[in-house]
Amino acid sequence: MEIDPFIFRLSIFILSIFVGYYVVWSVTPSLHTPLMSVTNAISSVIIVGAIIAALAGMSENIFEVSNIFGYLAIILAAINIFGGFLVTQRMLQMYKKKKK
Amino acid sequence: MSANLSALFYLVSGILFILALRGLSSPETSRQGNYFGISGMIISIVVTFLTVGSFGSGLLYVLIFLLIGGSIGAFIAFRIPMTAMPELVAGFHSLVGLAAVFVAISAFLKPDAFNLGEVGNIKLASLIEMSLGAAIGAITFSGSIIAFLKLRGIMSGSPITFKGQHLINLLLGLTILFLIFYLCKTQLPNIFWAIVFVSFVVGILLIIPIGGADMPVVISMLNSYSGWAAAGIGFTLENTALIITGALVGSSGAILSYIMCKGMNRSFFNVILGGWGATDQSSSAQSKEQKPVKNGNADDAAFLMKNASSVIIVPGYGMAVAQAQHALREMVDSLKKNGVKVSYAIHPVAGRMPGHMNVLLAEANVPYDEVFELEEINNDFANCDVAYVIGANDVTNPVAKSDPQSPIYGMPVLDVEKSKSVLFVKRSLSPGYAGIDNDLFYRDNTLMLFADAKKMTEEIVKSL
Numbered sequence: 001m002e003i004d005p006f007i008f009r010l011s012i013f014i015l016s017i018f019v020g021y022y023v024v025w026s027v028t029p030s031l032h033t034p035l036m037s038v039t040n041a042i043s044s045v046i047i048v049g050a051i052i053a054a055l056a057g058m059s060e061n062i063f064e065v066s067n068i069f070g071y072l073a074i075i076l077a078a079i080n081i082f083g084g085f086l087v088t089q090r091m092l093q094m095y096k097k098k099k100k
Numbered sequence: 101m102s103a104n105l106s107a108l109f110y111l112v113s114g115i116l117f118i119l120a121l122r123g124l125s126s127p128e129t130s131r132q133g134n135y136f137g138i139s140g141m142i143i144s145i146v147v148t149f150l151t152v153g154s155f156g157s158g159l160l161y162v163l164i165f166l167l168i169g170g171s172i173g174a175f176i177a178f179r180i181p182m183t184a185m186p187e188l189v190a191g192f193h194s195l196v197g198l199a200a201v202f203v204a205i206s207a208f209l210k211p212d213a214f215n216l217g218e219v220g221n222i223k224l225a226s227l228i229e230m231s232l233g234a235a236i237g238a239i240t241f242s243g244s245i246i247a248f249l250k251l252r253g254i255m256s257g258s259p260i261t262f263k264g265q266h267l268i269n270l271l272l273g274l275t276i277l278f279l280i281f282y283l284c285k286t287q288l289p290n291i292f293w294a295i296v297f298v299s300f301v302v303g304i305l306l307i308i309p310i311g312g313a314d315m316p317v318v319i320s321m322l323n324s325y326s327g328w329a330a331a332g333i334g335f336t337l338e339n340t341a342l343i344i345t346g347a348l349v350g351s352s353g354a355i356l357s358y359i360m361c362k363g364m365n366r367s368f369f370n371v372i373l374g375g376w377g378a379t380d381q382s383s384s385a386q387s388k389e390q391k392p393v394k395n396g397n398a399d400d401a402a403f404l405m406k407n408a409s410s411v412i413i414v415p416g417y418g419m420a421v422a423q424a425q426h427a428l429r430e431m432v433d434s435l436k437k438n439g440v441k442v443s444y445a446i447h448p449v450a451g452r453m454p455g456h457m458n459v460l461l462a463e464a465n466v467p468y469d470e471v472f473e474l475e476e477i478n479n480d481f482a483n484c485d486v487a488y489v490i491g492a493n494d495v496t497n498p499v500a501k502s503d504p505q506s507p508i509y510g511m512p513v514l515d516v517e518k519s520k521s522v523l524f525v526k527r528s529l530s531p532g533y534a535g536i537d538n539d540l541f542y543r544d545n546t547l548m549l550f551a552d553a554k555k556m557t558e559e560i561v562k563s564l
Contacts, residue, residue: 006225009335009343016347019118024352027124029448029473032356032455033185035124036323039349040192042117042137043330046199047166048110048148049214049337053206054162055152056213066210067158071165073202076195078169079176084192085138086177091185091459092134095127098467 034091041084047077101150107340109147114344116140121348127468144341182463183420186319186452187251190244193322197240197303200329201296204234207336208292214337220287226336231280231292233332235299240325242303247318250307251452257312265309266373272302310371313417313494313532315452316360317371324353356454363448363474365500365511393529396547398559401488401523404547406564408485410441412477414514415457416450418491418526422553425464428490431557432466434564443480444471445514447495478515487519489540490553493532499539506536522546525556 027035053070116136123133149159180188207214207230208222216226249255276298283291310318331346361368405411413432419425432442444466450457461471481487489496496516500508516522517540524546531537540546549556 005338006335009338009340012340013331013335013343013347016114016118016344017351020121020348020351021355023118023121023348024355027121028126029359030446030455030458030468030471031124031127031130032359033189033453033459034130035121035352035455036189036319036356036453037185037192038120038124038134038137039323039327039352040189040196042120042141042345043196043326043349044199045113045117045141045144045341045345046196046203046330046333048144048339048342049203049207049333050199051145051148051162052152052214052337053203053210054165055158056206056210064210066206066213069202069206069209071161073199073206074162074165075169075172076199076202078166079173080192080195080199081141081173082170083173083177083188085134085141086174087180087185087188088134088137089131090177091182091462092127092130094182094459094462094465095130095468096462096465097127098469 031092031095034088037084037088037091041081041088044077044080044084047074047081050074050077101147103151106147106151109143110339110341111344113140113144113147113341116143117341117345117348121352140341182459183423185459186315186456187248189453190248190251190319190322193319193326194241194244194248196326197237197242197244197329200237200326200333201234201241203333204230204237204336205292205296207333208234208289216336222287224284227284227287228280229332229335231283231295233329233336234292234296235276235280236325236332237329238296238299239303239306240322240329242300243307243318243325244303244322246304246307247315247322250312251315257315259311260308265305269302269305272298272305276302306372309373312452313449314364314371316363316449316454316456317357317368319453320353320356320360321372322353324350324357327351327353360449360454363512365508391542393541393548394544394546396523396549398549398551398556399563400547401549401556402560402563404521404523405435405440405486405488405560406438408440408520410443410480410484411435411486411488412481412484412519413442413444414487414489414492414496414516415444415446415461416490416492416495417452417456418493418553420451420456420460420491422491422555424490424554424557425460425466427554427557427561429461429464429466431561431564434561438564442470443477445474445477445481446471447474447492447514448512450492450495474512474514481515481518484519485521487516487522489516489522489524489526490557491525493526493538494536496540497532497536497538499536502539508536516540517543517545520545523549525549525551525553527552
């Protein structure tokens, strides 16, 4: 009997939750704000879906309703990607050690 | 690019995202971690383009919209003041949520483009995944908007509660599940729209009863939701990068919520089901007997600290509101010149989001190795000469250790009262968020400095 590919994806999902659990506990509390902004940035990888949506069936008409939702999602995700990574970078730049 | 090859690249992106979070285990590796994250994102986007493969006019539009969004994001990232970080993060969460909703809508309208079947005949599993993704995304969106409005001060931070609130939320939640079930049977677009709409309403109702100082929990929770929404969409699109990321972000937000709840010694449900402020307003009004407090000025404070050998600073949300972090750093600099040993003590729920105080102190050039968490520094108060409490209140209240009747009993607090003297900067004697009087105000070793946090600190700098 063949295993449904869904089961594979579910396995990846559940293993990733465990990875996330251990990785996040090792994050130092002083970096919890950058942690939030960077998780925010990486969750915008949803842009992958937005791009597929925007380019869907474009041979006929590139401004169908589904494409427009795709474009809008691209804008939103792009704000997050650039905003999230840059603001994280800006914060991390500020964390300095004592000058000896 | 073949589907197998692109799946492998998405896996690489997922691993780079894990490394991005891993980097945050120390400030030294964190910047490198951020670059890992950025590379993962670039790989994902490029691979998607190559997989879709059609380089027509549509690609141009995609790039234009990408640039529009990107420049807005970059503009915000460079302009935002550090004190506004909580509302920025809340705002960003709302965007992830809405993007998830839009992608789900698009997949529902054009399932063939995503290999999910045809209109009116979408695969059952995909239908469940996309409606869950849309529902969680919509809750994240509207909930984050409310959190944003509360943090920004556009909406009052006090909890909004009404009778039967939790029952309504429960019913609406069940309605969503029923609608998803119904959608699977009928595939009707109107049902799909109804799911999205009801979820928007749930998001609003979920966040309005939560008060301002519980925002650290709310932001973490919404962070977690945005992850689960992304994972839902990841399942729909059968995309590994999205599934891995969704799981990472989801568990990250959940852990942060847990840490925040523990910092207040409250259960997650206790926070979610409504704020302290609503239940305790009556009790704060009844005991208004005048107890004597010792009142000091900037010169007294400067004298005490200059002659101390060690000082611990306890910052709180009030420091953020008054933007006092730079003045504070100046004060510490002049104390250090006088040979005083200074460190900072941060309570887990100080401020409006996890790690809020640490970022503000870092912005004011305070080295991170002078800043300590509650467990690291709490024993040092007993050997310290002066504790300078600036903008914190409930997290220093000794009542949490002594009075089982108090609503904050059992909450971990900073043992500020053990230091030889306490300088408490505050505008008035009014109680903090929990609505209870702070016993610390009336202690013999406490000197109250009634003023704005920033002004008082600046005056102390002058008298040093």
